Every structure is written in C-alpha cells, then in structure tokens.
Amino acid sequence: MTQLLSLRVPAELKHPLFFSNEETILEKEDYNEWNCLIQLENFPYELLFYNKVESYLPWKDGDGHVPELLEKWKKIEAECGLLFSERKAGQALEPMKQGIGLFLSAVYWMHGMPVVMSAWQGQIKDFTYIPVNLVERLSFILARPAFFHSYRQLSELFREFEKQYVKSRIKK
Template sequence: MTQSISLKVPAELDHPFFFPEKETILEKECYTGWNGSIPFEAFPYEILYYNNVVSYAPWTKGAMHIKELLEKWKGIDTECSILFSERKAGRTLGLMKQGIGLFLNAVFWMHGKPVVLSDCRVQIESFYNIPVNAAERVSFILARPASFHSYRQLSELFREFEKLYVKFMIINKNNRNV
C-alpha cells in the first residue's frame, strides 16, 4: 500500500509554471529508488529532498540516468512534432512542461546537483557541460512554453546536450562514480 503525502513546494522549486499551487502530493514509496517508469511529475526527488524526506537522490548518480531522460525526451519530441505539424499547438503545453523538466533534470543531475528553479539561470550559467546560451534559451522557453519556437529551442538544446553528454561519458568512462 503506497502512502501519499502532501508536501509544500520548497522555495528552491517555487516556479509558477511547474507549481501553480504551493503544495503537491507524492507517493513517497515510489521514490525510494530509481524507477524510470514513474509517470511524469515535476521534480519529485527534489521535492522530497528539499522537504527532508528520505528518498533516492538521482543527482548523486546523475550521468547514469541521463540516457533514460534523453530517451523520454525523444518520445515527447515526436509527439510535439506531430502536434505542431497538425497545428495543434494548444495541446503541447503538458508535453513541453515534461520536456523542460527533463532537460533541467539532465543538466542539473549531470553536474551532481538537485534542480533549483528559484535561481535557475544563475545555476545553469555556473555549469561547465551545457549548450551555448543554455540559461537564456531556457528563460525564452519558459516565457512561451507552448510556442513552436520554444519547442524548436528545446529540441535543439536536447540535441546539443546529448552531444556534450556523450563526450562527458567517453572522457569519464573509467570513473565508476559517474
């Protein structure tokens, strides 16, 4: 029997796009380990972490999970592409929210940190393995998440990030902690 708990959205994750409400409900047991088949919820591991609830911390082994995040994006990318080609941009918002969340997870986790939305731009600018102008591009996407131009930017960010990730993994292939 899984136990749902109500948690305050921590200051580190307080962002109206992802959390219009100040509280969220999570099934704590789902996050005691890594389970890639969990349906999308915005930053569940971080919510638990910032609320001092013991759970798995994927950023401690972030590079290990990035390949899976990139695969999830490929499915979202395909769906968005179809919706935009059918001129159904209004139906992309939920998918874009998931995609932006996956991108932020990938970037932060590869750098061994939990996602921080409240200071996102400064945090991203402090990272070394990121696409050019990533912070500005993420800001642009968050300002107009359901627009075709934001989708194209996010798609490009993922493409560029995947190249950086592959390079990172090659350079660190003998490092067991990656």
C-alpha cells in the same frame, strides 16, 4: 500500503510553469528507488529532498540516468512535433512541460545536483557541460512553453546537451 504525502512546494522549486499551488501530493513509495516510468516534470525527487523526506537521489548517479532521460525526450519530442504539425499548440503545453522538466533534470543531475528553479540562471551558467547560450534560450522556452519556436529550441538544446554528455563521458 501506499503512503500519500502532502508536501509544500519549496522555494527552490517554485515556478509557475511547474507548480500553481503551494502544496502537492506524492506517493512516497514510488520514489524510494529509481523508476524510469515516473513523470519528472514536477521534480518529484527534488520535492522530497527539499522537504527532507528520505528517498532516492538520482543526481548522485546523474550520469547513469541521463541516457534514460534523453530516451524519454525522444518520445515527447515526437508527440510535440505531431501536435505542432496539426496546429494543436494548446495541447502541446503538457508534453512541453514534461520535456522542459526532463531537460532541467538531465542538466542538473549530470552535474551532480538536484534541480533548483529559484536561481537556475546563476547556477546553470557555471556548469561545465551545457549548450551555448543556455540561459537565454531556456529563458525564452520557460516564458513561452507552448510556442512552436520553443519546441524547436528545446529540441536543439537536447541535441546539443547530448553531445556535451558524450563529451563528459569521454573525459571521465
């Protein structure tokens, strides 16, 4: 039997791009274990964690999940590229939101932490494996998610992050 949970959006995750309401609904069973088919743009595992609902914690094995997140991005990147090439920027907002959520999840999880949107600038700059000027670049993307330049910047961030990920794996 499916258990729908009405969860408050915690202060840690409040950001207008990802949450327009104070509450959201999730099916708890979907998050008891890792499922690579789940959409991550609204940080479902973090929602459950910050609401103190027992679920899978993907950041505990962040290194193991990063390759899957990078693969998901490649599909979203192609979709966004097509939309921008057809001058359909308005339709690119949803896939861009998915991509931004994937990127944040990958960066945080690789560093063993759940995503935090409330103080991300301060936290991310202290991470070891991140692209150059990440705070400035990601701030630009979050402010203008449906712009072509944001798409290009996000694509570059993913490429640079993938190199950082490989570097971290070699060092371990």
